[in-house]
Amino acid sequence: MLAALALLIAVGGGAASAWLAARSLDPVSSGPGWHALPDRAARASNPYRRDPAGRRFALDAKAGEKLLLVATQSDSGAPLRSDCTYKLSGRMPPSRIWTIAALDTSLASPGASLAGLSSTGAVWHPDGSITISMGFEPAPGNWLRLSGEARPFVLLVGLYDTPSVDSGALNDLPLLAIRREACRDMPQ
């Protein structure tokens, strides 16, 4: 009886933790700021890379004139949560089309789109920079609505028809700063 319990814990616990590890983001690509979705070379060196919503099949996201970037944390390293407010600011790399979307990372509905903004609907500052508010309460200007629940999400930026594809270092690209402002369970 107790041997069976040990066996159950071993197999069930081991399998569950391995499954969770495989679904979670690669720790190398996690960290504050933006990260390019894996390309072929990166995948060859690290087979556990997954796209932000935990899906299994990841095509070379830099094939052609397209670049996908993902962020899971604010610039200070705090994981993105839907019960916080954020300010994204800065410039986008040059591209014909860009999109930004908040995607649900919960196991219940991985990859579900929470809110999104594209270059066709965005409002720009006169100097060419952009500011996007994220949070549960509506905000003037560009606003991405978050659910207000204490659940993690990821930000996905897509750049299409962009000359930025070949830049090996994302450091060279203008990218949005991600600043967390406040969260529901934190003192204001």
Added chain:
Amino acid sequence: MRRLGYSLVVGAAGAGLVHLAIVLALPAVSAENTWNGVKQALPPDRMVRSGLPVFAPDPFFRVAACRVDLREGAVRVTASGSVSAWFLSVYAPDGSGLASFSDRSAPTTLLDLRLVSPALAGSAEAAPPANPPLEVDAEEALVVLEVFVPDKSWSAATEAFLSSAACQRAAEGQ
């Protein structure tokens, strides 16, 4: 009580071993499983819209995909209609990119692409000079067509475009 403790400890240690075993086995399985997964989900030479493994995570894009087998001959990918923007990418079975086009970079804004493998490129039937076949270095490939939908007002046109998308063996002279 002590025996319960023992079994919990043994169980936890065993869990660590099982975790390690699964995680170490994953790399050997995953690359093969991805192309096999594609082959299971997509019949060859047919443009598919629903039930796709997700190829395009961007929620602003609707996607159709077609698995092509170039060993038997050239494959022709077409779609017609007017959308905000379309992007077509061709991938090898290992996920690496082979070619890409958009409605801006294609020879014309019409989507009409012929794919041939190197083995058959030399014997390809004459095609209109304005639209030469694209030689891709693979016998099997995945064609992914992504259409940009800026907002709901583009939904109908996008739907029509993707419904018209076809992926078929190119007949002689086509």
